[in-house]
Amino acid sequence: MMLAEKLLLHILIIMAPMFFYGLFIEHHSLKKSKILGGILQGVAACLCMLFPFISHGFHWDLRYVPIIVAFLYGGPIAGTIAFLMVICMRIAIGGPIVLYGIGIIVLSVSLSCMFVKRFYEYSPNRRIMIGVLMGVWSAFSATLTVLLYMWNTKSWEYDLADDLLPIALIQMLGMIASVLMHELIVERIVMRQEMKRVEKMNTLGELAASIAHEVRNPLTVVKGFLQMMKQGENYQYVPLVLSEVERAEKIISDYLNFAKPQFQEKKRFCLDIVLNEVCILLEPLAMNKGISLQVKMGANPLLETDADQLKQALLNIIKNAIEATSSGGVVVTTAAVKSGVEIRIVDTGKGMTTEQLERIGTLFYTTKDKGTGLGTLISLRIINMMNGTLMYKSQPGVGTEATITLPTV
Structure with a gap:
């Protein structure tokens, strides 16, 4: 007792x-x-x-x-x-x-x-x-x-x-x-x-949607008038103005995607199709930096989602990996897991500290000299909308690993 x-x-x-x-x-x-x-x-x-x-x-x-x-x-x-x-x-x-x-x-x-x-x-x-x-x-x-x-x-x-x-x-x-x-x-x-996090994202999403709605309409009107002027007379700076307006429109579209990614067409496709298209698009950027972009397909599952949105998310993440790497290479691998498929993007760049990792996905936070951090946020939103996850691991001086987990059909 x-x-x-x-x-x-x-x-x-x-x-x-x-x-x-x-x-x-x-x-x-x-x-x-x-x-x-x-x-x-x-x-x-x-x-x-x-x-x-x-x-x-x-x-x-x-x-x-x-x-x-x-x-x-x-x-x-x-x-x-x-x-x-x-x-x-x-x-x-x-x-x-x-x-x-x-x-x-x-x-x-x-x-x-x-x-x-x-x-x-x-x-x-x-x-x-x-x-x-x-x-x-x-x-x-x-x-x-x-x-x-x-x-x-x-x-x-x-x-x-x-x-x-x-x-x-x-x-x-x-x-x-x-x-x-x-x-x-x-x-x-x-x-x-x-x-x-949800409260901040909802607030920022509403703000981004409001700004995009108010600014995109006048930009579209200005673009239409400039196109008419270009057809009438050959103004020297009209092409430059048009390209800048298109760039501004793309930024606004990014804000809209951040607010609420639009899944326009869900269809079934194999993962290797999207990965190959993304790597073809980013190959010139990698070659200019002297970086080897490698894809190793350990699993090629069938996905059912918006392929264009997935492509945009992968473009942002792999592009970030290429820009963070000064030598070595970027390796994209796939592997089957219980919950679906894993896509790992591993680079040999400068890496990130624990404090930097904790701030990944925060609006306007980026480790690049020029950037807004919006690309990573958009990728996070897209992958979350697909019922997937995006996790980062990094070590300063070694590199960074981004792991995307997506459900398969």
Whole structure:
């Protein structure tokens, strides 16, 4: 009974940092929030160690849960902070089996390090399963360490069923509760960011549609009059004026596409047709820059959407890759995935920092000397309208990878 009461108290302790983390995460940068999360989880683990259940010299508590949670949800920075705090606390507590205690801690968190880098790439259900698996592993690590201690000291009077079984069950309960709470926090943050993004996009879309409607009509009238003047007399600057008006009209059309991409004709076509047309159009630009544009078709699925709109999105993205590359090349590859098909555009350009990646898709933000960032926004809108996704990965000095995922027929 004493054991259950102690460990249930620990569950309340390890739940406390999540409330503080959820309150303060929005007011800190990403790096600071990871540090804050690691400190909070480390404090929770140390508090559990201050109120342990002691049996046969072993201090039983739920210190492992906050450390694992810190590694999985906070990343290497938060996990390392919590881990070092717990190690220092265990050394400060001391005792004859301090090395075994440290061994349990190291063994318990070792497996979670394997999932740190790609943890957020998994689905929420998969993340919950990984959290439960980490709880099972930490319980197994504790049992293994106790058996090793009993074997070394030849003391077999320790009844595993009396302590280790309820400890493992309560630790599993604490791990599940922690993971579920963190998933709620992650979901809330993602929903808030998505709401902000949708609100901004709707506002900008309405503004762009309004401007385009008001400006396009007079431009069309001016263009008509200039064409009439050109037929009557040979004015020297009329062709130049016409070309500038056409350019302005194209910009306005881009704003309209940004506001609401118009899917005029949905039809079935093979992906290689659109990719080949795009690459033929961009081949002269690539050759002028001395860049090799390569297409590797690993999958050639049948799509059903507006081919012209898809072509426009691919043109913008591949053109950006060519313009960002000074040497090397741009490789376009396709691959089949569960949700459809992936199109990867990989360049060997200057790359982008984390801050620049976070701003990709923002109106008027661009890494080019001349540009508005409108092309990337239009591509995002088009792909979203096709029920697809566009994700960017980049590393300064290495290059950038844009991954488009589209549903197939």
